[in-house]
Amino acid sequence: MSENVILIAGPMGAGKTTAIRSLSDSEVVSTEADNTEMDRVNKPTTTVALDYGEIMLGDEDKIKLYGVPGQRRFDFMWRILEKRALGLIVLINNDAEDPLGEVVYFMEQFSSIYQRGGMVVGVTRSDIKPEPTIGDYVIHMDEHGPHAGVPTFTVDPRSKDHMVMMLYSLLMNIEANQGVQQDVRVSQG
């Protein structure tokens, strides 16, 4: 758990690779191949293994950013990475066929991270399709899982400011959860 791994997940076309490029201090390692699902998502290439980037914190520490492929046939990788991850950024493109279903899908796939308050949601392409709204996402997540107060924002993955805000909110949320749990443990003796 001391590896400082942050996962970036979401359906194909949500902007995961772009988000890692916005955050990373080093050149991003991408494994892109021709998109064979052009009928679903209109982009020429897609990630087939992992995207990897880093945020260097001083000389020794770093946050490792792993972008996991969006296609569900790669979900075996998610299980492996979930065990190592401190937190999870889920990006959902609002113009997807069922964006609310997508967020619940990733919430369930990464349930252990979600349940310990380590998930943040970024809704992309809301300028193209404004609905569902952020409020709709929050209500939908609360209906489908234990209330974990997931920070949820509309974001542009090309914006470093937006991505840093998401990462910072994620870490603050994890820390606040831990603080409350510690208070509860103290009060229970």
Place this chain on the structure above:
Amino acid sequence: MSTLKPSYFIGFDGDGLNARPMIQTMLEVSAVQITAHWLLAIDAKPNVIICSPKENPQTQQQYYPVTVSLGDLVEPERFALPKPFRLMQLIELLNGIESHFEVEQKPSSDPALTNDAIITNQVIMAQGLWSEFADFLQNNIVGNPRPGFITIKLSGEHVATIDLAAQQYFRVFNFIKIVSFKNVLECAEVANLPPNPDLDGTSPFPLENLVWLAGLVAGGGKAAPWLPDDKQFMLKSWPNFALYNHNMKMIEMAAKLTKSPFEVSTLAQDVEANESMVWNFMNAVSLLGLCKVIDPSAASQIRPQTAIDTGNQTQSNVSSLIGKLKQHLMKAG
């Protein structure tokens, strides 16, 4: 990227509802070619209603009759949308309807009924009390979409326009500068778009962004008039920080307030901020409807909104990581 243009709403009736998903997609891809800002009606009264399809006996093709309405003008089946849908046909239809509306709204001899008629005109803020402007936004504008515009003048200078139908606003420069002034602020509701070369071609901002800014300055570092100063507060959900001017302290406050209720003084200590900054934040989130006010006597009954306890193995790791990330971000500017 949209620019300042009139807004109208589209509704559906009967089997016309089947056309909704296709119309939504077509509006998205043709926004640049359509001269007005067309939105699918949710709560607002539609200006265009797409009705159940009929068959054209001459061509044997189906078409959707279209009813148009604007103010007192209601014209059933004046226009039609042929099926199968073609993008250019929708663009021509909507641009045709907008031209029709313009003709119908030509100035009459009665000045009270002209395009530029001012529906209401009031001085919102006479003495630099931004809470009055925040109240005005909350009670008259937010969640009340309707045709028309609000012009905002600061000491006589036109600085922003609210598009009431689209619930967006346009501003001549960063509004955070405007809210630092303590001048006379005047708002007028007008039927038609007032000319302002400074606003032509500018991009709109969501209205919540203006509400947030008004909330931040409404109390001047103290509780705004609508917030009690002796209670605890909690957040129902996180503010959408991507839309609002914010700083790291506000993110820290949101993380804590979504878990447990806090008094302002305690929260200020916890996040190492001035109480005035915490009040400004509380005023803004409460104006957005995100804040719960809790009586201190009931606060102890509230179960903290926290996730599953994972033990304290990662506690120091996360705190240390946050500290290093903060330093890193400050260095990066």
